[in-house]
Amino acid sequence: MLKVSVIILALIATVLAVEYDPYIDITLKKIKTSAQRIESFGYPAETHEVETEDGYLLNMFRIPYSPNLDNVKGPRPAVLIQHGLFSCSDCFLLNGPDNALAYNYADAGYDVWLGNARGNIYSRNHTKMSTKHPYYWAFSWHEIGAYDLPAMIDYILATTGEKAVHYVGHSQGCTTFFVMGATRPEYNDKIKTAHMLAPPIFMGNTTTGIILSLASAVGSPGLGAELLQNQVFLPMNPVVQRILDTACSKDPHFFTFCQILAQWWGDDVGNLNVTLLPQVAETHPAGISTNQGIHFIQSYVSNEFRQYDWGPKTNMDKYGTDVPPSYDITKITSKMYLYSGLADESANVQDIARLPELLPNLQELYEIEDETWGHLDFIFAMQVKETINDKVVAISKQYDNL
Numbered sequence: 001m002l003k004v005s006v007i008i009l010a011l012i013a014t015v016l017a018v019e020y021d022p023y024i025d026i027t028l029k030k031i032k033t034s035a036q037r038i039e040s041f042g043y044p045a046e047t048h049e050v051e052t053e054d055g056y057l058l059n060m061f062r063i064p065y066s067p068n069l070d071n072v073k074g075p076r077p078a079v080l081i082q083h084g085l086f087s088c089s090d091c092f093l094l095n096g097p098d099n100a101l102a103y104n105y106a107d108a109g110y111d112v113w114l115g116n117a118r119g120n121i122y123s124r125n126h127t128k129m130s131t132k133h134p135y136y137w138a139f140s141w142h143e144i145g146a147y148d149l150p151a152m153i154d155y156i157l158a159t160t161g162e163k164a165v166h167y168v169g170h171s172q173g174c175t176t177f178f179v180m181g182a183t184r185p186e187y188n189d190k191i192k193t194a195h196m197l198a199p200p201i202f203m204g205n206t207t208t209g210i211i212l213s214l215a216s217a218v219g220s221p222g223l224g225a226e227l228l229q230n231q232v233f234l235p236m237n238p239v240v241q242r243i244l245d246t247a248c249s250k251d252p253h254f255f256t257f258c259q260i261l262a263q264w265w266g267d268d269v270g271n272l273n274v275t276l277l278p279q280v281a282e283t284h285p286a287g288i289s290t291n292q293g294i295h296f297i298q299s300y301v302s303n304e305f306r307q308y309d310w311g312p313k314t315n316m317d318k319y320g321t322d323v324p325p326s327y328d329i330t331k332i333t334s335k336m337y338l339y340s341g342l343a344d345e346s347a348n349v350q351d352i353a354r355l356p357e358l359l360p361n362l363q364e365l366y367e368i369e370d371e372t373w374g375h376l377d378f379i380f381a382m383q384v385k386e387t388i389n390d391k392v393v394a395i396s397k398q399y400d401n402l
Contacts, residue, residue, distance in 0.1 A: 031282055034061040034089040034114060034122070041097045042067050043106060050155045052147040056118040057125035060152060061089050063102060063112040076111040077192070077400045078162045080152060084171025084198075085141075085296070088122055088286035089114035091170070091379050094279045099385040101168065101392070108393045109402050111160060115152050117144045117176070119232070120286040131232070138230045140291040140308050141172055145179025153190055166396045167194045167334075170378055171346065172292070174199030178305070181332030191334040193363075193399050195392045197378040198347040199338060200296065201329070201355060204303030205348035211300050218294050219301035221311035225294055233290045271372060271381040280380070305329065329358050337395060338365045339388065341373035366391070 038045035038061065046062040065072050081092050081102060092114060097103040105112045116122040118139060129136045156165055169177050174196040180187050181194075200206070217224040291308065298309050305327050309315065312322035319325055336359050340352045349367065356362050368377075368387060378388055396402075 034093060037090065037093045038063055038102075041103070043097070043103065048155065048159070050151050051127065052118070052151040054143070054147055055127040055129070056148070057123065057127065058118060058148060058152065059116050059122040060155070061114040061116075061122075063106045063114075065111070066103075066106040066109070068107050069109060071109055074109075076109060076160075077166065077396070077402070078111045078113060078156050078160050079105050079166040079168065079396065080113045080115055080149075080156060081105070082115040082149070082167070082169040082173030082176065083117070083120075083286075084169075084173055085288060085292060086285040087170075087172075088120045088283055089116050090283045090286075091280075094276050095273065095380065095384065099389070101379070101384075101389045104385065104389045104393050105396070108397055110166075110393075110396070111162075113152070113156050113165075115149070115173075117141075117148055117172075119289050119292075121283055122286075124287070134230065137232050137289040138291070139289050140295040141176050142179055142295070142307055144172075144292075145176035146183050149176055149180045150184055150187055153187060157190065164190045164192045166192045166399070168197065168392060169195070169199075170197040171200060171375065172296075173197075174347075175201060175296075178329055178332060179327060181334060182327040182329050185331040185333070188331075188333040193337065193396055194334040195337045195339065195395070197339045197388065197392075198341060198344055198375050199352060199355070200299070200347045201305050202303060202351040203296065203299040203346075203348075205350045206300050207345045207348070209345075211297050211346075214293075215297055215301055219297045221309055228290045229294055231290050233288050233293055271370070271374070271377045271383065273380055273382045276380055329355075330360060332359060333361050335399075336362045337392075338362065339368070339378065340365065341368050341375065341377060342371045343374040346375045 032040075033047075035045040035047050043063050044065060044067070046064060048060045048062060050058045050060055052058065065076060081089075083089060083091050092102045093100050095101075097107075102112050102114060119137065124131050126133075126136060131137075153165060157163065167177060169175075177194060177196065178199070178201055203211075206212075218228055219225075295308050299305065302309070307319065307324040307327070309324045310318065315322050315324055338352060338355060340347065340349050342349060352365070356365055370383075370387070373381070373387070377384065381387065
């Protein structure tokens with residue numbers, strides 16, 4: 001609750017500073033897309049629209065080859081990289097061509113695909129509904145795993161002619177992969193290697209402030225959850241987003257505010273490359289359904305990995321039981337690699353330790369030795385290339401004999 005209060009106070013302070021300091025001159029920055037970020041470093045970029053079985057239209061960004069390699073016509077194995085909660089494809093690009101996972105994979109000879117889950121800034125279209133339709137936001141991370149990931153994987157395979165892809169997920173990108181592997185096990189054969197960076201599956205030991213503070217209100221079916229579910233969380237207002245983005249670029253007036261945003265997302269600043277925070281603020285938070293957040297909080301309260309809890313009556317209608325069914329993760333036969341951080345507040349090492357005995361094809365549980373390694377360090381740490389990216393890419397190359 002303290003972190004939430006601090007964020008609210010920081011927002012108020014930001015507004016007051018803009019209003020009362022006549023020397024602050026704000027010229028709003030223009031938003032960059034993932035494709036523009038990729039092209040700005042001389043890499044080729046493509047944008048692809050993917051339709052899911054239930055009509056959501058997702059944008060994927062592609063780096064088909066590396067300008068640093070002579071591999072335009074040669075074989076290029078495909079990799080799908082999927083973001084976490086509140087995020088989008090940008091997060092795997094912001095560290096730049098030397099340290100960001102997407103570029104590291106491209107420079108290793110891979111055809112890189114960056115996914116975007118339904119509801120974020122890049123995937124807010126539907127074949128029949130607008131975002132103002134009351135049912136547009138009636139989804140959680142279950143639907144992302146059951147529909148979005150399969151649609152993106154099938155699209156990649158159809159486009160490239162490959163039979164399988166490598167997969168890397170961060171945070172919710174891991175949760176959704178577990179959903180897909182458990183509910184649509186046929187997709188396990190379409191995965192070469194699966195890398196789970198900070199996987200929040202079981203969450204009984206999480207210490208994330210926003211989860212703990214909201215658990216009593218929305219962690220179980222009731223009035224709190226009913227009032228909040230099926231709507232956008234933090235509506236994306238382009239003007240407000242540009243103000244926050246621009247404010248984060250103004251040092252020293254607002255830079256602390258960006259650091260508070262990072263803490264709200266899950267960790268203390270710690271190992272984070274804080275120079276990236278102005279770029280992070282350009283498109284983050286990228287937008288989610290409130291159901292996604294509620295579902296994670298339910299995971300903390302129940303200490304189980306199971307489907308969304310609508311309450312006994314609706315559960316009986318949807319699932320045939322008054323308690324939502326647990327995901328059978330023993331069906332996940334993909335070649336799996338787990339990565340955990342000792343200071344991760346969202347994906348606690350104790351919770352991750354429950355997974356190995358349930359995964360029939362687990363290859364390794366890699367625990368980062370740095371005792372300060374937190375949730376966002378897996379994508380934004382100053383040492384992320386040496387600690388995470390090099391290992392992930394090396395495993396993929398070993399599989400493909402590259």
